[in-house]
Amino acid sequence: MSTPDFPAKLDGSGRRDRLMSTLIGVTAAYRRLADRSGRSRPPVREVDRxxxxxxxxxxxxxxxxxxxxxxxxxxxxxxxxxxxxxxxxxxxxxxxxxxxxxxxxxxxxxxxxxxxxxxxxxxxxxxxxxxxxxxxxxxxxAFPFVAAPDYLFVAGGIGITPILPMVRRAAANGVGWRLVYTGRDRASMPFLDELADLPAERVWIRPDTEYGIPASGAELLEGVPDGASVYCCGPVPMITGVRVDLALTGAAAVYFERFSTPPIVDGQPYRVELRRTGVTLDVPADRSTLDVVRERLPDVPYSCRQGFCGTCAVPTPDGGSVRICVDRGPAVLEL
Structure with missing residues (x-):
């Protein structure tokens, strides 16, 4: 294979850039090797889950x-x-x-x-x-449990579900950990019986009815060790409080999942077209596209109230997508 000529060097010498010539040759050889390797391997099979x-x-x-x-x-x-x-x-x-x-x-x-x-x-x-x-x-x-020297787990209501296995893993690994578990009242808080098997000094059950008001972020974070990782799952106000007050602590990071969409701030009304359904809907300034679309199409998938974001992503005609729980603005959706 012949090596292509290169433009004269900036000093006017007109000599071929030997380094670039070498790189081109190596790249071509690598590509030929990769092609032969690819032909000898069986096709990758999609994992059926x-x-x-x-x-x-x-x-x-x-x-x-x-x-x-x-x-x-x-x-x-x-x-x-x-x-x-x-x-x-x-x-x-x-x-x-x-x-x-x-x-x-x-x-x-x-x-x-x-x-x-x-x-x-x-x-x-x-x-x-x-x-x-x-x-x-x-x-x-989508909520991976990362190794850390210490943990603070904060769960609100049904938010205990991803947190519970994390607590058990931290306990089994012998690292420092503490759990704060909040809810409206004890009757609404699942898995209290299982948490009773854990060391009592590491678990704080905090129902709102026994304290008069929901806990602030600072209260939930009280005593968090320097360098600890905070794992938080539950309603938006609880997560917001934890994220805001984390800066007042020595914690290393906070990881969270929420069970509802963020509140709409300074929203503007707009219209959204559902192309397959053939209707155009008015979305008020204080509501999400998801809220309005579900009134027309109640079976449209969403999971933000169970802690996961992304299920409600809907294709747009240009090949993109929008998350109709949070993305706002005029749009045409493939619904």
Missing amino acids: DLELLVEAVREEADGVVSLRLARPAGGPLPGWRPGAHLDLHLPSGRLRQYSLCGDPEDPSYYRVAVRRIGTASAEVHTLRPGTKVMVRGPRN
């Missing part, structure tokens, strides 16, 4: 909260997962929702999720009975 599972047990964990124990119909191990992971749950109606895994990652014989009844999809979950088959996809992890 769609699983048909059986609802083995349904248990009431608190007021308005049930847990599902899911396993293979014929038994056998399930794909492994780490604290913070979740499942995509395909409900019999066709709805798709995401729920945090809150069982034991060391036991591959089952998955466990817990669901608070807050809408149509969660109400459907509450109707499932032992023996029902459901399709799931995953596990996937």
Whole structure:
């Protein structure tokens, strides 16, 4: 293969740039080697993580909260997962929702999720009975548990679901940790019985009804060790308080999942066109596209009230997408 000529050097000598010639030759050889390697390897197969599972047990964990124990119909191990992971749950109606895994990652014989009844999809979950088959996809992890010397875990209500396996992992690893668990009242807070098995000096149960008001961020962060990682999951006001007051501590970082969308600030009214449905909707200044679209299309998928963001992303005609829970402005959606 001939080496191409290069322009004269800036000093006017007209000599070929030997370094560039060498690099071009090496690059060409590498490409030929890569081509031969690619032809000798089998094609990459997509991993199938769609699983048909059986609802083995349904248990009431608190007021308005049930847990599902899911396993293979014929038994056998399930794909492994780490604290913070979740499942995509395909409900019999066709709805798709995401729920945090809150069982034991060391036991591959089952998955466990817990669901608070807050809408149509969660109400459907509450109707499932032992023996029902459901399709799931995953596990996937958008809330990874990162190694640290110390942890402070902050959970609000159903936000305990991804936090519970993290607490157990931290305890098993022998690192420093503490849990602050808040909620409206004890009756609404799932898994209190399981938390009772943990060292009492490391767990603070803080129901609002026993303290008069919800906790501030500073109160939740009180005593956090310098350099600790803070893991926080629950309602937006709680997470906002923790994030704002974190600067007053020596904590290294805060990781969080929220169960509702951020509030709309200084919004403007606009219109959104649903191209497939053939309608145009007016979105008020104080509401999200998701709120308005769900009035017309109640089955449009979303999971921000269960702690995951991204499910409500909808394609646009230009090949992009918008998250209709937070993205605002005139748009044409493929709905």
